[in-house]
Amino acid sequence: MRKEYLMTPGPTPVPSEVLLAQARPMIHHRTAEFDAVVKNCAEGLKYVFQTEESDVLIFASSGTGAMESAIANCFCAGDKVLVTTNGKFGQRMQQISKAYGLDVHLLEYGWQQVVSPAAIAEFLQANPDTRGVVVTQSETSSGVLNDVKAVGAIVREYPECVFIVDSITGIGAVDVKTDEWGLDVVMTGSQKGLMLPPGLAAVSVSPKAWKAYERSTLPKYYFDWKKYKKNLADNTTPFTPAVSLMIGLNESLKLMKAEGIENIIARHARLAEATRKGCEALGLELFAPVEGRGNAVTPVWVPEGIDGKKLVNIMKNKHGVTVAGGQDDYVGRIFRVGHLGYFGDFDIITTLVALEMSLAELGYEFEPGSGVKAAEAVLMSEGE
Amino acid sequence: MRKEYLMTPGPTPVPSEVLLAQARPMIHHRTAEFDAVVKNCAEGLKYVFQTEESDVLIFASSGTGAMESAIANCFCAGDKVLVTTNGKFGQRMQQISKAYGLDVHLLEYGWQQVVSPAAIAEFLQANPDTRGVVVTQSETSSGVLNDVKAVGAIVREYPECVFIVDSITGIGAVDVKTDEWGLDVVMTGSQKGLMLPPGLAAVSVSPKAWKAYERSTLPKYYFDWKKYKKNLADNTTPFTPAVSLMIGLNESLKLMKAEGIENIIARHARLAEATRKGCEALGLELFAPVEGRGNAVTPVWVPEGIDGKKLVNIMKNKHGVTVAGGQDDYVGRIFRVGHLGYFGDFDIITTLVALEMSLAELGYEFEPGSGVKAAEAVLMSEGE
Numbered sequence: 001m002r003k004e005y006l007m008t009p010g011p012t013p014v015p016s017e018v019l020l021a022q023a024r025p026m027i028h029h030r031t032a033e034f035d036a037v038v039k040n041c042a043e044g045l046k047y048v049f050q051t052e053e054s055d056v057l058i059f060a061s062s063g064t065g066a067m068e069s070a071i072a073n074c075f076c077a078g079d080k081v082l083v084t085t086n087g088k089f090g091q092r093m094q095q096i097s098k099a100y101g102l103d104v105h106l107l108e109y110g111w112q113q114v115v116s117p118a119a120i121a122e123f124l125q126a127n128p129d130t131r132g133v134v135v136t137q138s139e140t141s142s143g144v145l146n147d148v149k150a151v152g153a154i155v156r157e158y159p160e161c162v163f164i165v166d167s168i169t170g171i172g173a174v175d176v177k178t179d180e181w182g183l184d185v186v187m188t189g190s191q192k193g194l195m196l197p198p199g200l201a202a203v204s205v206s207p208k209a210w211k212a213y214e215r216s217t218l219p220k221y222y223f224d225w226k227k228y229k230k231n232l233a234d235n236t237t238p239f240t241p242a243v244s245l246m247i248g249l250n251e252s253l254k255l256m257k258a259e260g261i262e263n264i265i266a267r268h269a270r271l272a273e274a275t276r277k278g279c280e281a282l283g284l285e286l287f288a289p290v291e292g293r294g295n296a297v298t299p300v301w302v303p304e305g306i307d308g309k310k311l312v313n314i315m316k317n318k319h320g321v322t323v324a325g326g327q328d329d330y331v332g333r334i335f336r337v338g339h340l341g342y343f344g345d346f347d348i349i350t351t352l353v354a355l356e357m358s359l360a361e362l363g364y365e366f367e368p369g370s371g372v373k374a375a376e377a378v379l380m381s382e383g384e
Numbered sequence: 385m386r387k388e389y390l391m392t393p394g395p396t397p398v399p400s401e402v403l404l405a406q407a408r409p410m411i412h413h414r415t416a417e418f419d420a421v422v423k424n425c426a427e428g429l430k431y432v433f434q435t436e437e438s439d440v441l442i443f444a445s446s447g448t449g450a451m452e453s454a455i456a457n458c459f460c461a462g463d464k465v466l467v468t469t470n471g472k473f474g475q476r477m478q479q480i481s482k483a484y485g486l487d488v489h490l491l492e493y494g495w496q497q498v499v500s501p502a503a504i505a506e507f508l509q510a511n512p513d514t515r516g517v518v519v520t521q522s523e524t525s526s527g528v529l530n531d532v533k534a535v536g537a538i539v540r541e542y543p544e545c546v547f548i549v550d551s552i553t554g555i556g557a558v559d560v561k562t563d564e565w566g567l568d569v570v571m572t573g574s575q576k577g578l579m580l581p582p583g584l585a586a587v588s589v590s591p592k593a594w595k596a597y598e599r600s601t602l603p604k605y606y607f608d609w610k611k612y613k614k615n616l617a618d619n620t621t622p623f624t625p626a627v628s629l630m631i632g633l634n635e636s637l638k639l640m641k642a643e644g645i646e647n648i649i650a651r652h653a654r655l656a657e658a659t660r661k662g663c664e665a666l667g668l669e670l671f672a673p674v675e676g677r678g679n680a681v682t683p684v685w686v687p688e689g690i691d692g693k694k695l696v697n698i699m700k701n702k703h704g705v706t707v708a709g710g711q712d713d714y715v716g717r718i719f720r721v722g723h724l725g726y727f728g729d730f731d732i733i734t735t736l737v738a739l740e741m742s743l744a745e746l747g748y749e750f751e752p753g754s755g756v757k758a759a760e761a762v763l764m765s766e767g768e
Contacts, residue, residue: 010624025398029395059445060444062626063624064624189624199583220483242581243575
C-alpha cells in the first residue's frame with residue numbers, strides 16, 4: 001500500500017464526507033428532498049461568490065461550459081469584446097469568443113505577466129462601443145493572479161459593457177468580491193475550491209449582465225441562463241441536474257460555511273506562501289511574477305540540468321505525490337503544485353519533502369530539509 | 385426505517401458497485417489510470433450502441449446537452465430539418481432547432497400516437513433538400529416507442545440528410561442497432577439504461593454525420609464533436625471530464641457487458657410486459673398505443689374518480705415507492721412506472737403491490753392480488 005496525495009490544481013482532493021454523500025442511493029430530482037438541495041446550493045454559492053445582487057446558476061458541465069455560457073448569453077454576433085490573455089485559459093475564452101463570431105480584440109501578455117488594468121482603460125476610452133471585457137482572474141496554467149478589482153472599477157464606468165471573470169481557480173482560494181468589485185459574470189468549476197469531483201460549473205450573473213442577456217441573439221439552449229433562473233425560483237433546474245454532484249456540493253458548502261470564506265482565503269494564502277518559501281529555500285525559482293501570484297497553484301521552474309518530466313514522475317511513481325507539469329511551451333520546464341480546496345499544512349510539508357527526495361535522486365544539489373524548514377517557519381508565524 | 389424504491393424513468397437506481405466506485409478518492413484526469421477509464425468507457429458505449437462505424441463521444445452534461453450538440457454540429461442556420469414530435473422530448477428537439485435558427489418543419493402527433501415513417505418518406509420526397517430528420521425513439525413522457533428502424537431505411541436514401549435519434553430512454557432498454565438501421569446520431573444520458581447518476585451524456589456520430597459536421601457553421605465550443613473525437617484518439621477528453629461519473633460508467637459498463645446487450649433488452653421487455661399485464665389486470669388502462677409501447681417506462685391512466693396526484697403521493701409517502709406523475713396536459717391524469725436500468729422481477733412486484741394498496745385506500749374497486757398474479761404469470765412464462 002502507498003498513500004496517494006493529489007497536489008494538482010484540479011481535480012483536487014474531495015473530503016470523505018463529500019465522497020460518501022455522493023454514494024447515497026439515487027433520489028429523484030423532482031422531490032421536496034432534492035428541492036432543498038438546490039436551494040441550499042444556490043444560497044451557499046452566493047455566499048462563496050460574495051454576492052447578493054447576482055444570481056448564481058449551476059450547470060451540469062465542466063468549467064468550459066460556464067465559460068461558453070458567458071459568451072453565448074451576453075452578446076450578439078459581431079459585438080466588440082476585449083479578451084485579455086496571459087495563459088491557457090485566457091486563450092480558451094478567446095477561442096470561444098471567435099467560435100461565436102464576436103469581433104474579438106486582444107490584449108495578449110506572456111504567461112509570466114499580469115494583465116494591465118491601465119491598458120484596458122485605454123482600450124475602452126478608444127473603443128467606447130465595447131460590449132464586454134474578459135479577464136482570467138487566476139490562471140491555472142501559470143499561477144498568475146490578475147487584478148480584477150482594478151478592472152472592475154474601470155469597466156463599471158461603461159454601462160453597456162459587461163465584465164466577465166474566469167475565476168475557475170479563483171473562487172474559494174483568493175478574494176472574489178463579486179458585488180463590491182463590479183464583477184458581472186464570474187465562473188467557477190466544481191473540482192477546484194469547491195472540493196468536489198468535476199462535472200458541475202457555476203456562473204454568477206449581475207443585473208448588468210441580465211441587461212446584456214436581454215439584448216443577446218446568439219443561439220443557446222442548454223446553457224441558456226434564463227431557463228436556469230426561472231427554475232431556480234422554484235428550487236429546481238430546467239434539465240436533469242447532476243444529482244450526486246449536487247448532493248456533494250450541498251455537503252462541501254456546509255464545510256465552507258463552517259470555516260468561513262475569510263478563513264478559507266487566509267488558509268490558502270498561508271499554504272501558498274509556505275509552498276513558495278519552501279521552494280525558494282531549495283534554490284528553485286518561482287514562475288509567476290511577484291506582482292501577481294495567486295494562492296491556488298504555485299508553478300516552479302525546473303532547475304537547469306534537471307528533466308522536469310522525470311521529476312514529476314518520480315514524485316508520483318515513487319512517492320505517491322501527484323503534482324502537475326507545465327502546459328504548452330512549458331511542458332517539462334515547470335511543475336505546478338496545487339493547493340486549492342481541501343488542503344492543510346501537512347499536505348504542503350509532504351509535497352516539499354517528496355520534492356526534496358526526488359530532486360536529490362536526480363542529482364540536484366541543495367541542503368536537505370531546508371525547504372521544509374522554510375515552510376514550517378511560514379506555517380508557524382502565519383498561524384499565530 | 386422504510387425501504388425506498390425508485391421506480392422513475394430517470395434518475396434510475398444505481399447499483400451499489402457503481403455508487404461506491406464513485407466514492408473512491410479523486411484521481412487526476414491526465415494519468416494512465418484515467419486514460420484506461422476513458423478507453424473502456426468509449427469501447428463499452430460502442431458495444432451498448434451496437435456500433436462499429438460510429439464514434440461515441442461522452443460529455444459532462446445532461447442528455448439535453450447531447451441533444452443540442454446534434455443540432456449545433458450537423459447544421460447551418462436556415463437548414464431545412466424535419467422534427468417529429470409525439471411528446472415532451474420531441475418538443476425539446478423542436479425548441480433547440482428553433483433556437484439555432486434552423487428552418488424547422490414539424491410532423492406533430494398526439495402523445496398517444498406513433499410517428500409515421502410513411503409521412504416522413506412523403507415529406508422527404510417533396511423536400512429532397514432536407515438536411516436532417518429528428519425522431520425521439522422512446523418518449524419518456526408518454527412511453528411511446530417510435531419505429532426508428534423503418535425511418536432509418538427511408539433517410540438512408542438521402543445522402544445529404546442525417547437521421548438524428550433521441551434514444552435517451554431507449555439505449556439499454558430497447559434494441560438500438562445504430563449501424564444496421566442507419567442511425568446517424570444517437571443520444572443517451574447516464575441516468576437511464578446506463579444505471580448511473582445524471583451528469584453524463586453520450587452521442588454516437590456516423591460517417592454521414594461527420595460529413596454534415598464538416599459543412600456545419602453553427603457556433604459551438606463545449607459540445608464541438610471534433611474536439612472530443614480528436615482527444616478520444618489519445619484516450620482523453622478536451623475539457624475536464626466528470627471523473628467520478630466516468631469511473632462509475634466504467635463499472636456499469638462492466639455489468640452490462642457481463643449480462644450481454646441482448647439479455648438486457650430481453651429483461652426490459654419482460655419487466656415491461658409484467659408491468660403492463662399487472663396494471664391491466666387491475667382494470668387500469670395503458671396510455672401508450674398497442675403499436676408503440678416501449679420497455680423503459682409504462683404510463684398508465686389514473687382511473688375515473690381517483691386523484692392521480694394523491695395516488696402517486698400515497699405510493700411514495702406511505703409505501704416508499706416513487707413513480708413519476710404525468711407531464712404537461714397529463715399532470716394528475718397518468719402515472720408512469722419506470723423500469724429502465726437496474727431493475728429485476730421483484731421491483732415490479734413491489735410496485736404493483738404498492739399500487740394495489742394505494743388504489744384500495746383511495747376506494748378504487750378491484751380484486752386485491754390480481755395485479756401481482758398477472759405479473760407473476762408473465763415473469764414465470766417469459767423466464768422459461
